[in-house]
Each structure stands twice: as C-alpha cells, then as structure tokens.
Amino acid sequence: MIPDWMTKYDLFIDIHDTLRPYSEARALLEVIERTWKLKSYFNGSNLGGRWIFQVFSQEFVTEIANIVNTIIRESSSEGPVVEVMSGDGVLTDFLKRRVERPIIATDAKSPRYRIAYPKEVETIDAIEAVRKYSPAVVIACWEPHLSMTAIDIVRWGSPLIWIGDPQSCGHPDLFTEHCKPAGDYSCIKMNSKYALGRHDSLLKNELRTDIYVFNCDESWFDLSNGDTSLLID
Incomplete structure (x- = not known):
C-alpha cells in the first residue's frame, strides 16, 4: 500500500517540491524502488517532471x-x-x-x-x-x-x-x-x-x-x- 502523501494524479510527487526530512525522502524512494522504477522516477517521471541526480533532504x-x-x-x-x-x-x-x-x-x-x-x-x-x-x-x-x-x-x-x-x-x-x-x-x-x-x-x-x-x-x-x-x- 502506497501512502497517500507520496502520489498525486497517479504520479509520485516531486521529492524536491519542498525540503523534506531524510526519513520521508528515503521512505518515498524505497516505495518507488519496491513498486516501480527509480530510474524512471529520476528521469522526470514524477509530478514535477524534474530530472533528479542527488536527493536533497533537510539533514543533507x-x-x-x-x-x-x-x-x-x-x-x-x-x-x-x-x-x-x-x-x-x-x-x-x-x-x-x-x-x-x-x-x-x-x-x-x-x-x-x-x-x-x-x-x-x-x-x-x-x-x-x-x-x-x-x-x-x-x-x-x-x-x-x-x-x-x-x-x-x-x-x-x-x-x-x-x-x-x-x-x-x-x-x-x-x-x-x-x-x-x-x-x-x-x-x-x-x-x-x-x-x-x-x-x-x-x-x-x-x-x-x-x-x-x-x-x-x-x-x-x-x-x-x-x-x-x-x-x-
């Protein structure tokens, strides 16, 4: 089961739409890796259409x-x-x-x-x-x-x-x-x-x-x- 906050309009959220705690960032990526493809997500298949290379969390x-x-x-x-x-x-x-x-x-x-x-x-x-x-x-x-x-x-x-x-x-x-x-x-x-x-x-x-x-x-x-x-x- 994917938590509601992770998706919108059947797309995973843009992890950089706001600066999230490391625990949330990691949880999102673990769900994506388990249920879909991280490569596709990082290559722009996310709600923001953003290409992502490094993931930024509050702690990082x-x-x-x-x-x-x-x-x-x-x-x-x-x-x-x-x-x-x-x-x-x-x-x-x-x-x-x-x-x-x-x-x-x-x-x-x-x-x-x-x-x-x-x-x-x-x-x-x-x-x-x-x-x-x-x-x-x-x-x-x-x-x-x-x-x-x-x-x-x-x-x-x-x-x-x-x-x-x-x-x-x-x-x-x-x-x-x-x-x-x-x-x-x-x-x-x-x-x-x-x-x-x-x-x-x-x-x-x-x-x-x-x-x-x-x-x-x-x-x-x-x-x-x-x-x-x-x-x-």
Missing part, C-alpha cells in the same frame, strides 16, 4: 551548509559561494537561508540536457564563474561524467565541495594523484549518512554518493562521529 542540506560555513570561517575568504553546473538550481535554493554568504547558482545551460533552467541560474561556464566571482567556496553536484571541470577548479586553488557518485559523474582522475590540490591538502571524504543518489539501491542499502572536499584542511572538520549535519545549529 544542513550538512552541506555546515561544511560551507566552516570553510568560510576557517579560510577567511571574502568571496561568495558559487554553485557551478547547478542544473535547475534547487540546491542553491535550499542553501540560501543556511549559508553565511550570498550564493550564486551558475550553469552553462547546455541543450544536451533536458533540464528546466530557471532564469535565476546565471548562464556562465564553470571556470568562467570561478574567475568572475573568486568564490570563497565552489559547489559542484553531479558533475557530468568524464568532465575535467572539477579538476581544473581544484588546480585553480578554490575550496571545492564535490557531491556525487565517483563511479558515475566527474572524472576518475579527480580522486588520484593526477589531480594535485593547491598546497598540501588532500581530498576529504565526509562519509555522509544522508547522501542519496540516482544510482543507489535503498532496498539493498547500496549507497554510492558522498560529499568530497578539496583545498581545505581536514582539521577544520569534526569527522569523529561521521555526522557533519550536527556540527552547527
């Missing part, structure tokens, strides 16, 4: 915001937060009231992708956006597969929060010695408890996505309990 967005705010405080950088390759900009929308700097959603808006780009998402290439804004923090969520953009941003020296599944997005060299961050910093895997992506199996508990941080000092983050969503009120 709070976790990202806390990482952003920690970087801002520890690095003393003065620029804004810039999300590159932001798609429909939903992550930026969810973060706006949670981060301590202005946040700007940007995307090159390639016609290759069936994404409804709102006018609030600035049309600009990722590297051009980094050059234009000199951001305190760059966010990249589900970088296109084999894209070298995140590698270029890391080499540029900007603090980068990279969200996604290393098997399905971005370039594998991002996680190897071929990608040399500025200074002596290494890649920090945040081991998020709340990361859910389009290729995960909830029923098998096979979760492949996470948050990775580049060009930051690991000592800035309390990773002892593996739950950065609780670091800052």
Whole structure:
C-alpha cells in the first residue's frame, strides 16, 4: 500500500517540491524502488517532471551548509559561494537561508540536457564563474561524467565541495594523484549518512554518493562521529 502523501494524479510527487526530512525522502524512494522504477522516477517521471541526480533532504542540506560555513570561517575568504553546473538550481535554493554568504547558482545551460533552467541560474561556464566571482567556496553536484571541470577548479586553488557518485559523474582522475590540490591538502571524504543518489539501491542499502572536499584542511572538520549535519545549529 502506497501512502497517500507520496502520489498525486497517479504520479509520485516531486521529492524536491519542498525540503523534506531524510526519513520521508528515503521512505518515498524505497516505495518507488519496491513498486516501480527509480530510474524512471529520476528521469522526470514524477509530478514535477524534474530530472533528479542527488536527493536533497533537510539533514543533507544542513550538512552541506555546515561544511560551507566552516570553510568560510576557517579560510577567511571574502568571496561568495558559487554553485557551478547547478542544473535547475534547487540546491542553491535550499542553501540560501543556511549559508553565511550570498550564493550564486551558475550553469552553462547546455541543450544536451533536458533540464528546466530557471532564469535565476546565471548562464556562465564553470571556470568562467570561478574567475568572475573568486568564490570563497565552489559547489559542484553531479558533475557530468568524464568532465575535467572539477579538476581544473581544484588546480585553480578554490575550496571545492564535490557531491556525487565517483563511479558515475566527474572524472576518475579527480580522486588520484593526477589531480594535485593547491598546497598540501588532500581530498576529504565526509562519509555522509544522508547522501542519496540516482544510482543507489535503498532496498539493498547500496549507497554510492558522498560529499568530497578539496583545498581545505581536514582539521577544520569534526569527522569523529561521521555526522557533519550536527556540527552547527
């Protein structure tokens, strides 16, 4: 039996029509996986017609915001937060009231992708956006597969929060010695408890996505309990 709140007009709801608790987001995806196809749901067969790559819940967005705010405080950088390759900009929308700097959603808006780009998402290439804004923090969520953009941003020296599944997005060299961050910093895997992506199996508990941080000092983050969503009120 599918709970009434999960469907409308015989379609599953758009999980990003509002920011839901992790428990609700996971419950919805488990029902979809059990009764239908997650791939179809993520590919736009939902009430909002939205293509979904990463699932955002209250806890996950709070976790990202806390990482952003920690970087801002520890690095003393003065620029804004810039999300590159932001798609429909939903992550930026969810973060706006949670981060301590202005946040700007940007995307090159390639016609290759069936994404409804709102006018609030600035049309600009990722590297051009980094050059234009000199951001305190760059966010990249589900970088296109084999894209070298995140590698270029890391080499540029900007603090980068990279969200996604290393098997399905971005370039594998991002996680190897071929990608040399500025200074002596290494890649920090945040081991998020709340990361859910389009290729995960909830029923098998096979979760492949996470948050990775580049060009930051690991000592800035309390990773002892593996739950950065609780670091800052």
